Amino acid sequence: MTITLDGAEMTAHITGEIDHHTAAFLRSGIDAAFVRQKPKTLILDFSGVTFMDSSGVGLALGRYKKTKETRCTLVLAGLNERDKRMMKLSGMQKMEGIEFR
Amino acid sequence: MKKVINDFKMNVAAKSVNESFCRAVMGAFAALCDPTVEELSDIRTAVSEAVTNCIVHGYREQTGRIYIDAALLEGNVLRIKIRDKGCGIEDVSAAMEPLFTTAGGERSGLGFTVMESFSDSLKVRSKPGKGTAVTLTKKITGKCDG
Ligand SMILES: Nc1ncnc2c1ncn2[C@@H]1O[C@H](COP(=O)(O)OP(=O)(O)O)[C@@H](O)[C@H]1O
Ligand SMILES: [Mg+2]
Numbered sequence: 001m002t003i004t005l006d007g008a009e010m011t012a013h014i015t016g017e018i019d020h021h022t023a024a025f026l027r028s029g030i031d032a033a034f035v036r037q038k039p040k041t042l043i044l045d046f047s048g049v050t051f052m053d054s055s056g057v058g059l060a061l062g063r064y065k066k067t068k069e070t071r072c073t074l075v076l077a078g079l080n081e082r083d084k085r086m087m088k089l090s091g092m093q094k095m096e097g098i099e100f101r
Numbered sequence: 102m103k104k105v106i107n108d109f110k111m112n113v114a115a116k117s118v119n120e121s122f123c124r125a126v127m128g129a130f131a132a133l134c135d136p137t138v139e140e141l142s143d144i145r146t147a148v149s150e151a152v153t154n155c156i157v158h159g160y161r162e163q164t165g166r167i168y169i170d171a172a173l174l175e176g177n178v179l180r181i182k183i184r185d186k187g188c189g190i191e192d193v194s195a196a197m198e199p200l201f202t203t204a205g206g207e208r209s210g211l212g213f214t215v216m217e218s219f220s221d222s223l224k225v226r227s228k229p230g231k232g233t234a235v236t237l238t239k240k241i242t243g244k245c246d247g
Contacts, residue, residue: 019121053149054209054212058207058208089214090200
């Protein structure tokens with residue numbers, strides 16, 4: 001994973017597989033940068049993800065808890081159709097402050 | 102009972118690092134049937150969910166083993182059984198509800214929902230204090246070599 005910053009927009013480019021094991025590393029990496037940068041928009045870019053199970057949904061929901069607190073917009077980008085469907089099982093598409101891109 | 106054409110069994114330490122190992126093994130077994138990319142993803146995802154549940158909920162990150170049993174049945178049906186000897190589930194139908202989770206943390210409560218939607222049938226048997234067994238089947242459209 002690499003994290004880039006463009007003004008008040010922070011992007012986490014996630015690569016590889018997201019499961020319960022790898023989610024722990026991703027979570028701590030994203031959260032550490034989030035606290036440091038205090039972005040107005042947090043983009044989780046899934047275009048480099050080769051596999052995801054429901055731990056990926058948990059990862060997104062967990063970040064949403066943080067972005068909501070600071071009125072930061074959470075953007076879920078680069079999801080394939082199948083993973084997008086999985087995300088939507090959680091009802092995230094209806095939550096305020098989350099965008100699918 | 103459908104005839105078994107091919108099968109394998111394994112048991113593996115209930116460590117989170119083995120989540121990827123288990124879905125890779127099952128993917129390799131399913132690949133013998135020439136599944137579509139979509140079917141292969143469905144199988145890998147369902148296995149990842151079941152194995153993770155054994156680790157996170159069954160054994161609660163303590164040591165234990167996960168027992169995996171897979172069979173290719175006549176008619177191109179893959180049957181997968183994933184079992185632990187962990188804490189078991191009090192109320193299985195409640196546990197299977199979408200978004201239900203006892204783990205807090207960052208579990209989404211969607212594991213069973215995902216397993217259900219990515220397979221053709223899902224059966225969960227559990228006994229508190231004894232463990233949990235999840236059996237799922239998935240029809241594969243490709244051609245199996247006996
Ligand atoms: N192997 C298991 N052993 C004990 N409890 C389990 C097991 N699998 C699932 N559960 C219970 O069922 C609930 C729902 O599981 P699941 O749908 O995968 O969601 P999640 O894993 O996100 O909690 C879990 O929170 C747990 O209480
Ligand atoms: Mg689960």
